[in-house]
Amino acid sequence: MKRLATAFAIATLLAFGMQAAWSQSPTLKAVQDRGELVCGSNGQLAGFGMPDPQGNWTGFDVDFCRAIAAAIFNDPTKVKFVPLTAANRFTALQSGEVDVLSRNTTWTMSRDTTLGVDFAAVNYYDGQGFMVRKALKVSSALELNGASVCVQQGTTTELNLADYFRSNNMSLKTVTFATLDEALKAYDSSRCDAFTTDSSGLYGSRLLLSNPSDNIVLPEIISKEPLSPAVRQGDDSWEDIVRWTHYAMVDAEELGVTKNNVDGQLKSPNPEIRRLLGVEEQFGQSLGLSNDWAYRIIKFVGNYGESFERNVGQGSPLKIARGLNALWTKGGLQYGLPIR
Amino acid sequence: MTTISDTPRSYLRQVPVGRLPPPTTQAGLFGWLRSNLFSTPGNIALTIICILFIAWAVPPLLRFFLIDAVWTGTDRQACLASATNPQPGACWAFVRMWISYFVYAFYPIDQRWRVDTFFLALSFGAGWLLWPSAPRRDLGAVYFFVVLPIISFVLLSGFPAIGLAAVPTSLWGGVLVTIVVATVGMVVSLPLGIALALSRRSHIPVVRLLSVTFIEFVRGVPLITVLFMASVMLPLFVPERFSPDKLVRALIGVALFASAYMAEVVRGGLAAIPRGQYEAARALGLGYGRMMALVVLPQALRVTLPNIVNTFIGLFKDTTLVFIVGIFDFLGTVEAARGDPKWASPFTSVTGYVFAGLFYFICCYGMSRYARSVEAHLSRAGRS
Numbered sequence: 001m002k003r004l005a006t007a008f009a010i011a012t013l014l015a016f017g018m019q020a021a022w023s024q025s026p027t028l029k030a031v032q033d034r035g036e037l038v039c040g041s042n043g044q045l046a047g048f049g050m051p052d053p054q055g056n057w058t059g060f061d062v063d064f065c066r067a068i069a070a071a072i073f074n075d076p077t078k079v080k081f082v083p084l085t086a087a088n089r090f091t092a093l094q095s096g097e098v099d100v101l102s103r104n105t106t107w108t109m110s111r112d113t114t115l116g117v118d119f120a121a122v123n124y125y126d127g128q129g130f131m132v133r134k135a136l137k138v139s140s141a142l143e144l145n146g147a148s149v150c151v152q153q154g155t156t157t158e159l160n161l162a163d164y165f166r167s168n169n170m171s172l173k174t175v176t177f178a179t180l181d182e183a184l185k186a187y188d189s190s191r192c193d194a195f196t197t198d199s200s201g202l203y204g205s206r207l208l209l210s211n212p213s214d215n216i217v218l219p220e221i222i223s224k225e226p227l228s229p230a231v232r233q234g235d236d237s238w239e240d241i242v243r244w245t246h247y248a249m250v251d252a253e254e255l256g257v258t259k260n261n262v263d264g265q266l267k268s269p270n271p272e273i274r275r276l277l278g279v280e281e282q283f284g285q286s287l288g289l290s291n292d293w294a295y296r297i298i299k300f301v302g303n304y305g306e307s308f309e310r311n312v313g314q315g316s317p318l319k320i321a322r323g324l325n326a327l328w329t330k331g332g333l334q335y336g337l338p339i340r
Numbered sequence: 341m342t343t344i345s346d347t348p349r350s351y352l353r354q355v356p357v358g359r360l361p362p363p364t365t366q367a368g369l370f371g372w373l374r375s376n377l378f379s380t381p382g383n384i385a386l387t388i389i390c391i392l393f394i395a396w397a398v399p400p401l402l403r404f405f406l407i408d409a410v411w412t413g414t415d416r417q418a419c420l421a422s423a424t425n426p427q428p429g430a431c432w433a434f435v436r437m438w439i440s441y442f443v444y445a446f447y448p449i450d451q452r453w454r455v456d457t458f459f460l461a462l463s464f465g466a467g468w469l470l471w472p473s474a475p476r477r478d479l480g481a482v483y484f485f486v487v488l489p490i491i492s493f494v495l496l497s498g499f500p501a502i503g504l505a506a507v508p509t510s511l512w513g514g515v516l517v518t519i520v521v522a523t524v525g526m527v528v529s530l531p532l533g534i535a536l537a538l539s540r541r542s543h544i545p546v547v548r549l550l551s552v553t554f555i556e557f558v559r560g561v562p563l564i565t566v567l568f569m570a571s572v573m574l575p576l577f578v579p580e581r582f583s584p585d586k587l588v589r590a591l592i593g594v595a596l597f598a599s600a601y602m603a604e605v606v607r608g609g610l611a612a613i614p615r616g617q618y619e620a621a622r623a624l625g626l627g628y629g630r631m632m633a634l635v636v637l638p639q640a641l642r643v644t645l646p647n648i649v650n651t652f653i654g655l656f657k658d659t660t661l662v663f664i665v666g667i668f669d670f671l672g673t674v675e676a677a678r679g680d681p682k683w684a685s686p687f688t689s690v691t692g693y694v695f696a697g698l699f700y701f702i703c704c705y706g707m708s709r710y711a712r713s714v715e716a717h718l719s720r721a722g723r724s
Contacts, residue, residue: 043668044676046684051676053438055446055511082510083666088572092666095575097586181689188686207684210421317416317681 025237027099028072028288036078039065040098043083046204047312047320048104057081060311061102063301064123064229068100068245070300071293090115093232100231100242104200107228119228120242123304125324125333127221128160129199131206134214136193141220148173150183150192160223161196184208198225203318221324241287248294250336251276252303254327259302262295275339283339294339304334404429405694411436419685430691431683438677442695445513445668451505454495455516461491462523470710472717485527496520509587513668515699517587521594521659521669526652528595533602538632540607551603558600563661566593571665590662598655605647609640642718649711653704671696 042049049059066076093101107119130141151158153176165172175192177183187195188209206212231239255273257265274280278291312320326332377387408429410419419431465488468480498506539551570589621631663672678692
């Protein structure tokens with residue numbers, strides 16, 4: 001099915017001709033004509049993309065789309081969110097149903113090279129992690145020798161787990177379950193010493209336990225799941241807009257520009273801040289936007305750290321640690337590219 | 341001289357004795373228990389097992405869902421174990437908080453009266469049509485099949501010219517989508533299914549072949565495949581602006597799928613009508629259309645009523661599959677909400693699923709009870 005869909009996607013792209021745009025992005029033009037951005041998101045992943053009881057979309061991936069809308073329209077509400085499943089997300093992007101896919105999607109080589117999509121920038125470094133009971137007095141995954149681990153069956157998670165234990169010469173007892181819910185229930189009833197899944201989900205799972213505070217997430221990340229927003233291949237100018245939306249948010253955090261102080265920062269003498277906020281030079285125009293594009297993003301959505309903490313970090317029930325997603329200056333991997 | 345019979349004899353009873361109550365072993369509660377629950381050793385064993393099972397299962401369920409359940413609260417703290425409630429049960433507060441999302445999903449809050457109006461108009465129409473002794477049911481049919489679809493369409497998707505803001509179907513969801521998909525599926529599949537069944541028995545080869553091909557093709561693939569085709573493949577073949585709305589695609593898929601099943605159900609009914617009925621109708625000089633409408637179909641549909649309702653109930657539950665293609669039906673909204681970290685607790689998911697189960701059970705059981713009453717009504721009418 002997936003291979004067939006891929007083949008069709010490629011055939012369609014060839015048949016309709018890759019829309020090449022050099023100066024003006026056709027996607028940007030379509031978005032502007034329509035008056036709203038169409039954003040494909042998850043719809044049921046806590047902290048990343050899901051509705052609140054009033055039906056408003058919230059989450060880290062959702063905020064990213066709001067940031068793009070803020071940059072284009074100066075209005076973060078001009079986004080239509082389309083809930084997508086893991087199965088139909090790429091088709092929705094390829095067929096033009098959505099302008100940008102911001103839905104916890106891992107950037108892999110095969111997806112990048114064969115699906116007719118381009119990944120803009122890694123906005124969340126995810127990866128598989130472990131949760132154990134505090135009573136076990138373990139502080140590193142390397143101390144899990146001989147542990148029994150609850151894991152979902154038939155996933156890459158299960159394979160990564162086996163690889164990790166083997167490469168570290170540790171013995172492992174896996175206890176597998178058909179669904180993640182069951183695996184978590186078993187861990188909660190002490191059938192295994194540890195529970196493993198992607199670390200972004202690990203924090204949400206912890207809240208479902210009977211005593212969340214008796215459990216800790218170990219610092220090791222044993223697999224690579226770089227999550228990135230994606231766009232259709234062939235519209236490089238649009239990809240630029242999506243990519244620089246992310247870097248503007250990271251740059252803003254590096255420079256200490258926040259939602260609250262951005263108006264004051266307009267008078268800052270720091271040339272980097274002046275370029276970011278469009279006080280000097282014309283980087284916005286080179287994207288086909290107005291020069292205060294980044295100012296709008298920060299004004300309405302905030303910088304990268306603010307969005308992170310609000311949706312998945314300390315400001316949210318998930319309380320995910322920044323970890324790999326801290327700024328490079330603080331031991332993480334988020335590195336803002338220079339705007340100049 | 342007196343006869344024996346005239347002589348009053350004190351030992352002869354003049355008034356019959358009042359009836360004695362039946363022996364306690366045969367009547368009353370004890371008798372009922374004895375004849376129904378404890379008549380044979382096998383029955384005694386079964387009864388004891390059942391009582392033990394009920395005693396084992398029901399009190400904890402009651403405790404979990406009613407007695408220890410949490411009914412009010414503003415976030416997950418209410419549903420977690422605490423000093424006042426050391427062993428919390430179902431988290432109904434979560435359902436209460438999310439109920440409007442379950443019903444309307446993303447439908448704009450200030451426009452939700454339109455959904456309510458739609459529900460009212462729909463239940464009015466359904467009541468009119470389904471209540472056997474309602475007045476002017478012919479008008480009811482016109483209302484239900486012609487007026488109501490137009491009203492619903494204008495109400496739900498909007499008509500800016502008369503001041504109803506447009507609401508794209510991507511904002512629809514919850515119970516609204518479940519009801520819309522199920523209703524459209526039922527309303528379309530019955531007539532279409534009858535037409536397909538008649539074509540399948542037609543004497544014109546082309547018509548028969550087309551009908552057989554359609555029915556066998558649709559029945560030969562799972563509904564999920566049809567939905568996937570409609571939502572994943574279709575957009576690749578046609579440019580985005582020409583491809584129909586996502587919900588419309590799913591509606592068409594569900595309706596066609598249900599029609600194929602309905603066609604087979606109706607065909608079974610047609611096959612059960614004896615040849616004599618056809619011949620008698622012909623002998624009366626009825627043409628094909630009137631023969632079918634006046635003689636054959638009324639009998640065939642009466643025979644197949646239980647199966648038709650069975651198909652409807654199946655269809656109602658199949659609507660949950662639209663979730664696969666990214667449409668948030670009722671179950672989809674429950675799925676989404678149970679991941680809410682604000683409400684995450686060990687029993688949030690269970691409560692959500694039980695709530696969804698109750699909803700589907702009430703709807704399906706209602707359909708089934710209605711069908712039973714119509715069957716009873718028809719079989720009385722059939723005898724007279």
